[in-house]
Amino acid sequence: MDDRGLRELACGANRELARLGLATLAFGNVSVVDRAAGVVAIKASGVACGDLEPDDVALVSLADGTAADPGRRASSDTPTHLELYRAFAGTGAVIHIHSPYATSWAQAARPIPPLGTTHADHFRGPVPVTRELDRDEIAGDYEAATGRVIVERFADGPDPLDVPAVLVASHGAFIWGTDATSALDNAVALEHVAAIACHQAALGPLEPIPAELRDRHFDRKHGPTAYYGQPARVRTP
Amino acid sequence: MDDRGLRELACGANRELARLGLATLAFGNVSVVDRAAGVVAIKASGVACGDLEPDDVALVSLADGTAADPGRRASSDTPTHLELYRAFAGTGAVIHIHSPYATSWAQAARPIPPLGTTHADHFRGPVPVTRELDRDEIAGDYEAATGRVIVERFADGPDPLDVPAVLVASHGAFIWGTDATSALDNAVALEHVAAIACHQAALGPLEPIPAELRDRHFDRKHGPTAYYGQPARVRTP
Amino acid sequence: MDDRGLRELACGANRELARLGLATLAFGNVSVVDRAAGVVAIKASGVACGDLEPDDVALVSLADGTAADPGRRASSDTPTHLELYRAFAGTGAVIHIHSPYATSWAQAARPIPPLGTTHADHFRGPVPVTRELDRDEIAGDYEAATGRVIVERFADGPDPLDVPAVLVASHGAFIWGTDATSALDNAVALEHVAAIACHQAALGPLEPIPAELRDRHFDRKHGPTAYYGQPARVRTP
């Protein structure tokens, strides 16, 4: 894909994030990667998602984060996105949001348990929460350190394509997918299950569903024997 | 009704479900039945309700679930819908949703008590919750088993046309009606009463209303002496 | 005002109620009265507020509730509206809603305390809750009895124009005003303060504001020395 196409793809995904109600003010951004070209396209810093034009998309090097063209300054969260692309093979798009319900779980530093099949349709197991950054990480290259604590959280599992979202403690959520469409779907699903779980907290204790139900739902959509969706719609792992 | 008419009816009902805000992503589907022809029309699997076109509606046999034409693959929830049509005479449409408030009650595995007349206007008594599926049911023909635990729940009452909704534990809600319009009304009513009940939970214990008030409200809309609505609008039981 | 004008006024007010998000399904109705003519115009039974046309407005006699013309059947809640017009002088419009937050307070049978100046700007003191109807009242002329328990609740105060709303236990809210515009404003205010109070319940105990602050806010909008609004906008008590 040429630079223009990559900009338009990233622009459309950021505007869709705003349209979905997931990006208030300039909180929230979407990036997409062209792994063959080694380029990441991401929202420019300080621009509201809903107002984005293709020229408000910054292109940076996947390898070292340097600007790939003399355009707008990239989102300050870019180093976090880059850490995720480098560590999570198969990821084609990354999203960052401060949506009301997912962020309430992130601020509470609580993983979201798999409380129902809505969750299991998208995430095989809890949506995990990172540890808090330490004082040196906050004072240093803070945004890259944010990416590193996410990667660290997945080091011993789960597979990031089985649980394509994470809560950063005290902060918000990062979500990813094989492409922009699946990442946006996962972001909608995350906020939806975070909201259901918040409402449920008013009704009693939060008990995870059995592992076999969790796996049945995840596998009917994503496993090798998936039977959800139309035959042509095959997941590219 | 010919196949085209049935497709258009099902398509319109699925689009209305999305417009009502009850179907996020591809969570949610509506089916309608033509009992004379023995055909059920249901949303194709993996297609968002709001984007549905008549060609995205699958037709299947009410008797055995086989495809009634070589169209799109039917929703993976189709076997659940079929179980309900076979067991619940008089049902003309079935809806499945993962809406935020009804699903919080389903995940909590709590029936929604009749806490007010809004509830009683649509449901004569609590909206029940199914038992959890066992390991074999989850591993086997899971979606048909989901339908069977719903039917099991109504075996000793209530009459499914008096309580046209159920919560499937750990999952979401199924709703039905004599036709697509009444099923959609019941789905809106279910999410509305689930939300009121959730808000009420913050204010104190949840006490059901007296049976005589519950029956008065249900009967003024649905009983043999109903006096709600216009004279021409008679409920077809 | 002639019949056509009264129908159009009632129709517009019912449509506005739907546009404001306060009338889900056919839950909710607005009536207006022409006291000189002794006629009340109200939504026809079973018609959704948002779809109302002037011909869907029923005209009934204020004195005895009989149909004032051979039009549509009036809302089943009409006898409640009539009781309020007869008892509360100066009331020009009455609204009934089952909105999510106000109804959660009604179902909990808790009056909404004056917790802030938003409340005090519209209601001088708590929004009261009626007693539950007894078995005979439910079995008899239920809707008129609903009106009578509301009137009973105001018999020893407050002045219904100082507190133009009530919660009917286990049911929903009735709201009124000197005209349709003020009644609609009061309905919006009621749902707004009910929502704030529900959110506040998560943060600690609910303490009413001091009486002098409550009165200062009410009087700056509604009292004889009101200084809120433009000079031409005088309240007609």
Added chain:
Amino acid sequence: MDDRGLRELACGANRELARLGLATLAFGNVSVVDRAAGVVAIKASGVACGDLEPDDVALVSLADGTAADPGRRASSDTPTHLELYRAFAGTGAVIHIHSPYATSWAQAARPIPPLGTTHADHFRGPVPVTRELDRDEIAGDYEAATGRVIVERFADGPDPLDVPAVLVASHGAFIWGTDATSALDNAVALEHVAAIACHQAALGPLEPIPAELRDRHFDRKHGPTAYYGQPARVRTP
């Protein structure tokens, strides 16, 4: 800026407040100041923000609050706005809202702790709450007294441009900024963090984030070494 320009600026900001869903009924107003001319432009009293026309903007003297032209009567909250402009140098716009979540904190008389980076991006530390007004303040020049308890609250810090919002106990929120755009952004941010914090309250105790994380986020947007946004976008303190 001439009077017409000032009216149009204030009008647009009030309409934007309504469009953002932050001003229900006539609750809420925005003012802007022209410090060189000594004039404040504010919404006329009793007019809904969303319907405002430039002629519905009142111009008053910053020095003494007298009408600067024979137009509409200014919002009854004008004396509060004036107190803030006089005490908080660098403030170019002031907003007052009764939004559902921020007001629930104000009514609970609880400051909003910095629970996450969404908060820290806009407010360096808790959003404070004023003391309650005493009986004499309520009986006297109430609106000016409201401004004075806000100013009193900031007398020993924080810097009002570092924490550009306050909760008035039992009342609602006031928000400000260097210009109308930044004040509107701060108002959106306040309601957003108030909502997240309310949801979080259902999940466990509310623990503030570490001071170093709070400062890192505030400084990357607002400090002398800010690296958020585009180079041309410099904050005018």
